[in-house]
Amino acid sequence: METKYIMQQMMRWYGPDDTVSLRDILQSGCSGVVTALHQIPVGDVWTVEAINERKAMIEAEGLKWTVVESLPVSEAIKTQSEDCALHIENYKESLKNLAECGIKVVTYNFMPILDWLRTDPFHVRPDGTKTLRFEWLDFVIADWLLLQRPGSEKAYSDEDKVRAQKKYDEMPQEQRDQLFRNILLGLPGSKEAFTPEGILEALKAYVDIDAKKLKEHLLHFLQEVSPVAESSGVQLAIHPDDPPYSVLGLPRIVSTEDDVKDILSFSPESANGLCFCTGSFGARADNDIPGMISRYGDRIHFVHLRNTVRDEEGNFEEGEHLNGDTDMVEVVSRLLDLMKQRQVRLPMRPDHGFQMMDDLNKDTYPGYTGIGRMKGLAELRGLELGLAYNKK
Template sequence: MLMHQTMRWFGPNDPVKLSDIRQAGCDGVVTALHHIPPGHVWSVTEINIRKFIIESEGMSWTVVESLPVSEAIKTQTGDYQWHIQNYCQSLRNLAACGIKVVTYNFMPVLDWIRTDVSWKLPDGARALYFEKLAFIAFDLFLLQRPGAEKDYTREEVRQAKERFEQMRETEKQTLFANALLGLPGSDEAFTPQQVLKALQTYKHIDADRLRQHLFFFLQQVIPVAQELDIQMAIHPDDPPYPVLGLPRIVSTEEDIAAIIAAAPAANNGLCYCTGSLGVRPDNNLLSILRRFSEHIHFLHLRNTAKDAYGNFYEATHLGGDTDMFLVVKEILQIQKKRGKRLPMRPDHGHQMLDDLDKKTYPGYSAIGRLKGLAELRGLELGVYRWMLEQ
């Protein structure tokens, strides 16, 4: 039983067309209604419009990524109860349209963070990159977050200052833009004023309190998901450690265990992202797969290469720190045990070949993901045939 191969599509404004995704070998699409603000209901009409567009190209809308959790829910302020009710109604509407896997995250303020979204690799392709010192320099000297120096060692502050002073003005501007990119699916970047204001809303919210807010959300939503037979899949933090003084609570194996225990149900599950989880050297990816095998509802297979200083970049899908052979082998064993194909997508492909001259969402150019998918499909088929012969 092979995985259900999909790709992410950001909707009608995505430079990557649905026909490109189909030609890559996918029969499923991962998408979201990015034009609907967080906290508002996804109507049956809007869902069906998007579903019809995808099906017209011979594919299915396989996974929602993401049905966003509003900042009001994360901070439990304002109309957060109303937002939770709307979230549940969106789940009902998705189920009525036959869509049964929903991905979301609980990262405060910002989604994934990188310092360079066009980092040149030795072969000329470009990748996403996170440089710890550059990010500290951004935090201290560009964003100028009040009290930021308390989150770093004296040596880190010294080195970041030195790094910042060596930057050309254009490099500072690029770093500023990269660190404050908007959410995936949007061309809009956050302003420093917006970020600083948003950070203030977490002034009294530490990891324990944010965790309780997540648990409360799950205890309202998971029973509805059970009724609808919808699989909820939380995406790990990216990167999986605190940034900008904000807590991160979906970063480790024990974080995941606590999340599942907060609302015990098979529907309460994980989007297993080898890239996000693999950045932390203390995460054992195979242990996480085995421990939560019944709760994994969606797979992001990508690879990162990290160093001892906290820097990492998006490697080739088979060439980073994660042993993708062992991961794919374990996934196929889980599928066999569960009698179910899991949806998978390649993630954060390199910008390469003709795509180097095109504007694309960072990490989501067509050719780089096609290369990643081809590598993963070949590996999967080889592992699958090998397992049959054992």
């Protein structure tokens, strides 16, 4: 069967301390990993030596490393504060070094402070598996009553606050404490959680930054780094917001199709593109996922395939990869058409998976257990090959 334009199947790996080993990923059927140098402070240069050291470790297990996720954008760049210019120059240097080492795609995001947020990263499903969940009312409780963010009382409707207060009053103290810990979880790849004091202090930097201003900061960043990426042969792939709406009063600027239009217009280089995450975009009912693939496919450089199940109250959780509110059959079909049209094989990873079976007894990053993601990968691989066969 013709597999010339089948997606490159990868899995995220958090480095030598990851519970999921490189050998595990190889055995799952992946050809490569998506990883980052989490040990390097945000804003510093990724040296050729550090990149090659990680690359050699991966290749020694028979895998390839061509996609970075993520080369972080510092808060100084997002807020255009004191170290902004220095960090942008360091970012350019890192891009050049990554290109020299054979990296093809660099993923990043422009989410203020928090890369992602869930109210329950170990939500138990009816069958006993665990998944990531965002519960709107629990978030209101965490923001307004637990964190007590200044101004949060104005961010929610009277109805939400009445319901939140009632639920809070009925919560055992242990449940309140666990919810607060969930909100303060560290970034993926880190075991260090935020502190309430740290979050409140970080929020002060965004007091005068709304969505319009944050987009201006992203425009400045892309106009600086996109030409460097283009000339170096590296593709930049911005990840959408997760969740794709404002949290903690922070602006979100990569949440909708209109946001995508703006970002792709910020610099003309083809290197300025998307990490197309069907889960993040799919958490909003107003995003037409298959249509966005057709309309912006020439700028899709990396694909995250996952599915969410949402309701009208703003709650959502990670669902099965093939069963959720996003039509994954149509998504994969359009990706196959896109790759054939562009004559490329897009890198893809099955994003987020259930914690299940033997992994229920392991300490792993929420959503990044080995078995759950392998299940998703197997289902997506079967779907893609079946569709490709029918398109012959």
